Each structure stands twice: as structure tokens, then as C-alpha cells.
Amino acid sequence: MASEAAAQMNFQTMEHPAPMPIDQRTQVLLTPGFGTQFTDHMVSIEWSDTRGWHNGVIGPRHPIQLDPAAAVLHYAQEIFEGLKAYRHPDGTAALFRPEANAKRFNDSARRMAMPELPEEMFLEAIRLLVEKDNGWIPEEEGSSLYLRPFMFASEAFLGVRPAKRYKFLVIASPAGNYFKSGAPAVSIWVSSDYTRAAPGGTGAAKCGGNYAASLVPQAEAIERGHDQVVFLDAAERKWIEELGGMNLFFVFDDGRVLTPALTGTILPGITRNSLITLLREEGLTVEEGRYSLEQWREDATTGKLVETFACGTAAVVTAVGRVSGHDGEFTIGTGGPGQLTQKMKDRLTGIQRGLVADSHGWVKKLG
Ligand code: PLP
Numbered sequence: 001m002a003s004e005a006a007a008q009m010n011f012q013t014m015e016h017p018a019p020m021p022i023d024q025r026t027q028v029l030l031t032p033g034f035g036t037q038f039t040d041h042m043v044s045i046e047w048s049d050t051r052g053w054h055n056g057v058i059g060p061r062h063p064i065q066l067d068p069a070a071a072v073l074h075y076a077q078e079i080f081e082g083l084k085a086y087r088h089p090d091g092t093a094a095l096f097r098p099e100a101n102a103k104r105f106n107d108s109a110r111r112m113a114m115p116e117l118p119e120e121m122f123l124e125a126i127r128l129l130v131e132k133d134n135g136w137i138p139e140e141e142g143s144s145l146y147l148r149p150f151m152f153a154s155e156a157f158l159g160v161r162p163a164k165r166y167k168f169l170v171i172a173s174p175a176g177n178y179f180k181s182g183a184p185a186v187s188i189w190v191s192s193d194y195t196r197a198a199p200g201g202t203g204a205a206k207c208g209g210n211y212a213a214s215l216v217p218q219a220e221a222i223e224r225g226h227d228q229v230v231f232l233d234a235a236e237r238k239w240i241e242e243l244g245g246m247n248l249f250f251v252f253d254d255g256r257v258l259t260p261a262l263t264g265t266i267l268p269g270i271t272r273n274s275l276i277t278l279l280r281e282e283g284l285t286v287e288e289g290r291y292s293l294e295q296w297r298e299d300a301t302t303g304k305l306v307e308t309f310a311c312g313t314a315a316v317v318t319a320v321g322r323v324s325g326h327d328g329e330f331t332i333g334t335g336g337p338g339q340l341t342q343k344m345k346d347r348l349t350g351i352q353r354g355l356v357a358d359s360h361g362w363v364k365k366l367g
């Protein structure tokens with residue numbers, strides 16, 4: 001049904017009357033940072049209970065008008081995705097596993113009582129935007145064009161029930177290193193006062209509310225001189241879950257690798273899933289299970305744990321060097337990036353950038 005619906009969506013195209021001049025854009029692309037610069041265009045599609053998905057437009061990026069009673073502003077019915085377009089050596093643009101983002105978007109939509117978007121329509125919206133803003137894909141190693149599809153409840157209604165009108169938009173932002181420091185390994189703060197998600201909650205959905213709830217503990221991490229916050233489980237306050245915007249992997253001296261299992265309270269990362277496959281191809285044993293903060297500290301201290309890395313679309317693969325909490329601090333390995341972390345980062349980014357063969361059909365060339 002998805003492709004039928006996509007075929008019915010004739011996107012209207014509107015040219016930007018004054019796109020950013022090329023020399024100015026070239027300057028932006030040299031040091032893109034993360035999430036502060038935006039391309040010239042955006043895609044929008046609307047949904048209503050009477051018409052379904054309609055009014056697909058690719059046109060100039062512009063501020064959106066919202067009624068002050070729009071449900072998203074009151075009850076946070078909002079979900080989003082994050083994926084990247086990469087410049088390949090042959091000059092083409094490519095996406096990495098965009099169908100996985102389309103699928104996760106709909107998983108999030110169901111959890112938040114929102115309409116699903118046909119996967120083909122999600123993919124077509126992204127393809128159109130990357131085609132239109134192709135000149136915005138940075139070429140530097142470590143840079144890419146970050147794509148942000150999102151959907152929110154636009155109906156003006158203050159009763160608490162699923163809205164009857166939504167907007168789906170895609171915007172794009174040239175991206176370099178997610179971490180401002182650009183340090184080879186990040187340091188993280190264990191939040192003991194706050195949790196991110198409880199069993200039965202929305203932790204596995206990519207909804208804005210999860211990130212709103214993470215801002216205070218994230219600010220606490222920054223205040224204490226760390227890059228990111230790591231959350232423990234909400235029930236026992238014992239097991240490591242994930243960072244504010246990344247999944248975690250633990251590497252042991254016997255060739256075993258562990259990552260927290262998808263129990264419903266953490267985001268099922270596409271980078272996480274890809275790395276599990278790539279690590280197994282390296283002959284390593286990857287377990288999805290539980291790992292306590294106490295064990296992490298003990299294993300790091302005895303040297304049984306040799307590396308820890310965080311991963312996600314924005315953060316790619318980033319070594320964790322130092323961990324602090326109310327109970328003190330510990331260092332992992334040498335405090336810098338370990339061998340396996342570096343190897344997996346090179347392998348994953350090599351596939352994404354078209355430098356390493358993609359034997360999984362993960363890379364979608366757009367031309
Ligand atoms: N966990 C959280 C909370 C995230 O926001 C993200 C980023 O999307 C991830 C994990 C990693 O997911 P992915 O690898 O699909 O980007």
C-alpha cells in the first residue's frame with residue numbers, strides 16, 4: 001500500500017527565489033558544526049483525518065505558522081528522525097539505511113498515537129530534498145548533510161486525545177563533529193538524580209519529549225565538565241541504558257563486546273544495529289544484555305574492560321574515556337580511543353562514504 005500512496009503524492013515544487021550564494025555556502029560547508037546551519041529548501045506534507053496524507057511540497061525553507069492551540073505545543077505529540085547524506089568519491093550522494101529510519105519513524109508514530117507515513121513517501125521526501133540541496137553536502141571527511149524528518153500535531157484543540165491534523169517536514173543541515181570539543185574521547189556523567197525512560201514509557205520512541213526530559217541531566221553533565229550524560233534504568237537505578245543521544249558498547253579483554261539490550265526503554269539505534277553486524281564479522285562475540293554501573297567501574301579498574309564507545313547518527317562512533325558520578329570517577333583504558341573503537345569507526349564511515357565495500361545493501365545511492 002505504501003508505494004501506491006507514494007505514487008499518489010505529487011509533490012509540488014517551488015523554487016527558492018534567493019538561495020544562499022555559492023561562495024557563502026562553500027564557507028559554511030568548511031566548518032559546518034552541528035545543527036546551526038540549514039539548507040535552502042524543505043519538504044512538507046500534511047495529514048488530516050478526512051484526507052490522509054496530502055499537499056506534499058518541496059520548496060524554500062520558511063518559518064511555519066501554528067495556531068497557539070496546536071496540540072504539539074501543549075501535549076508534545078511530536079516525533080523525529082535523524083539520518084545523513086554522504087558525498088561519495090564518484091560525486092554521487094548516498095544515504096545509509098534510510099528504510100530503517102522510515103520504519104523506526106512509524107514505530108515512534110504508533111507509540112505516540114500519530115498516523116503512519118508510508119515508507120515510500122518518507123523515502124521520496126528525503127530523496128527530493130537531497131536532490132534539491134545536493135550542493136549542500138559537505139565533502140570533508142567527517143562531514144555530511146544531516147537530515148531531520150519530523151512530524152507534529154498541528155490541530156488547534158485543547159482536549160487530550162490524538163490530534164486530527166499533523167504536519168510532516170524534512171529539513172537539512174550540514175554537519176561536522178557533534179561534539180564541540182572535537183576531543184578524541186568524550187567524558188560522561190552518570191545521572192543518579194534523573195532517568196530518561198521508564199518501563200512502559202516512551203524510551204524506545206524518537207519523540208521530542210524524551211529529549212526535553214534529558215536536558216536538565218545533560219546540563220548537569222556539562223556543568224561538571226563532561227560531554228554527555230549516561231542514564232541508568234528507572235526501576236533499579238543500576239543498569240546502564242544509554243546516553244542522551246547515543247547507544248553504548250563495552251569491549252572486554254577476551255574479545256567479547258556487550259551492548260545494553262533493547263528492553264523498550266532505550267532507542268533502537270540504527271548505528272548500534274549496524275555495528276553489531278560489523279563486530280560479528282570481525283569474529284567478535286556480541287552480547288545484548290545488562291551491565292551495571294558497579295561492574296563497569298570494577299571492570300575498568302581491573303582492566304577487564306578495555307574500551308567503551310558511544311554511537312549514533314550524529315555522534316558516529318565516539319570513544320568514552322572518562323566516567324564520573326556521585327560515587328567518584330574512573331578512566332577506561334588509556335582514556336583515549338581504543339583500537340577496536342577506531343577500527344569500527346573507520347569501517348562504518350568507510351561504508352557510509354563509499355570507501356569500503358557495502359556487502360549488506362545498506363548504502364542507497366541517489367545519483
Ligand atoms: N539513542 C538516542 C537517545 C538517540 O537520540 C540516538 C540518535 O538517534 C541514538 C541512540 C542512536 O540512534 P541512531 O544510530 O539510529 O542514530
Ligand code: COI
Pocket residue numbers: 081082083244245246312313314315
Ligand atoms: C541523531 O543521532 O540523529 C540524534 O537524533 C541524536 C541527537 C542528539 C542529535
